[in-house]
Amino acid sequence: MLTGEGLPGEVSLGRYALAMLELLAREAPAEHFEELARQAAEAGAAGEELARLVAAKDRSLEVRQLFARRQQREAGLSALVDTARDLTHSYNLDTLLAVITRRARLLMGLDMSWVSLPGEDGASLVRASDGHASAITVGFQVPFGGGVGELAQNRSAPFWTPDYLRDDSFVRNEAIDHVVRSEGLRAIMAVPLRHEHSGLGVLYVADRNVRHFLPNEISLMTSLADLAAVAIERTRLLERTRTEVAELTGDVSDAMDSSATVRKLSGIHRELIELALGGGELTTLVDRASAALGGALLVRDTIGKDLARTEDFPGPEDFPDTAAEAGGAGSRRVSDRASGRVSGRTEDFPLASPLDRICLDAHAAGGPVRCDDGAGGVLSACPVTGGTESLGTLVLRATRPPCEAQEELLGLVAQAVAVQLLMQRSTAVAEGHVRDELLHDLLHVSQLPPGQLAARGRRLAVDLTEPHVIVVVRPEGGSQSRANAWASSYAHRLSGLKYVDGGHIVLLLPGNDPAGAARSVQRELSTVLGHPVTGGAAGPTTAPDDIRRVYQEAQRCLDALTALGGTGGTASPRELGFLGLLLSEQQDVGQFVASAVGPVLDYDHQQSTELLRTLEAYFVSGSSPTRAAELLHVHPNTVSRRLERITDLLGPHWQEPAQALEVQLALRLHRTRHLLAGTDDS
Incomplete structure (x- = not known):
């Protein structure tokens, strides 16, 4: 802390500001910052000078809170990684469930956790619990009808309440209320345990205080439940294998082969999960899985875009093109200039190749499907999901149908791919605040030096001296938060920037073709939201101080498209013809x-x-x-x-x-x- 010596002025205020930076570097408690501001006031600082120092103090506390939130997220991800590694070990089911409940309670920092699985008669029984428990013990039968667990299973999604006994938003059960009252529980969250398309049970966490669960806590519990479901299913598979080995004592050779297969699956699964959680590339994971499966692999996203493939996976030209054989066109341009409507968009009709069909069938079935590829091979597809969200499709191409072990391994590989994609998304979201601030400054703070903006971009792996285009899109429905999350991931994937301005999403993307960039954004975001998206685009530009002008030009294109009745389409100055010439600030x-x-x-x-x-x-x-x-x-x-x-x-x-x-x-x-x-x- 500083003493109050010296007269107030720029020099003394500078010393106080430097002291605040030192407190920030030491991660000092918040009251130290308040004490420093109080000392400045006592030393004679007043008026505008004191206001500036108080503003510096407020910014410092905001930065301190930002660091704390990041440390919390990092701690959560680190704990999830440790949990995933724990779950890859071989346990019996009861031991595994004990590990899951202990990890869940520690991960969330709550008082209790328990897991219930359906018994032989269909009743749901508590198989493991952690934390001080007197009523919720192993063997407790969860009554039918009411409670957060039933809602979570019916919705196939997490359900939570901050204060169970005071929450009237769901149907309660008197027997469950009695147990909750006996344990003194308040906040409860239930997460369904699902493997592929079947429900395995419910994982609960609870606290004896009123608590509102944050989105990142719900996401962590969902990821833990996904990993736990795979581990439970794998453990059950191991236990079934051990039972079969004990029953088939007359066929020792078959029993040994079966055990070896299970160990191989377990080892490969553990290796792939560790590779995904260790930050490895998706292509590396796919290559390793391809060698284990004995075939070529492809990972596609939800709109049919290839994310990763092995070198031996056939290209699109190697599959029969049903639409082309029938004389159909792959796409057509829509432009009604005669009526004054200018949409500037392309309607793409998907080609009915075996690869396209099997990806759709896998998601419709909610599990692995298989078909001939029409070129002498067999395609097997498995949906890649994270909780209840579809992330893409994993496709295996082999010369013959996969055996049961290969089908099981294909599902495990799909889970590892899901973890990899979720980790990539988490990285994009973690960096999103800093990247959003840069694009905000590029669009709204014109007095910043271009060299400073370019340097900030380079620190984020964005070269603002290379050609970039601006795309401004307006979702015409769907979840705004889901649209924002998609935009962060999309911009991070393409080494671009994203900013949300009201109901509009602004994307700065590398490239020279604004029209093509707008169509790509519209196509992907429309698929994610299930609603139309309208977009305007402009550019390219290679000057950081010119991005603001290009953004305004793209915004005018979006406004013109709306005025012309082109909702659901995209447009750039070039596509708008003479209207684009009028809208552009630099008429070419x-x-x-x-x-x-x-x-x-x-x-x-x-x-x-x-x-x-x-x-x-x-x-x-x-x-x-x-x-x-x-x-x-x-x-x-x-x-x-x-x-x-x-x-x-x-x-x-x-x-x-x-x-x-x-x-x-x-x-x-x-x-x-x-x-x-x-x-x-x-």
């Missing part, structure tokens, strides 16, 4: 002219023809070839042949109202540019 007349009549200009230059003059005369004469021929002093057949050539160059719709308007505007701009330059190309 040459680019607009080239997009409208560029092929005609090039043809005249290369062939020394007069198609441009013919086009001008045609519009001047009211679209009459005969009158145009009179103006040009040529035969009408000559004009007709030139118009046919123009149709070949500009496309069959150049005379339709919307495109004809752009052609005429381009002709006028081209002529005006040459007149202003003192030349005449006629």
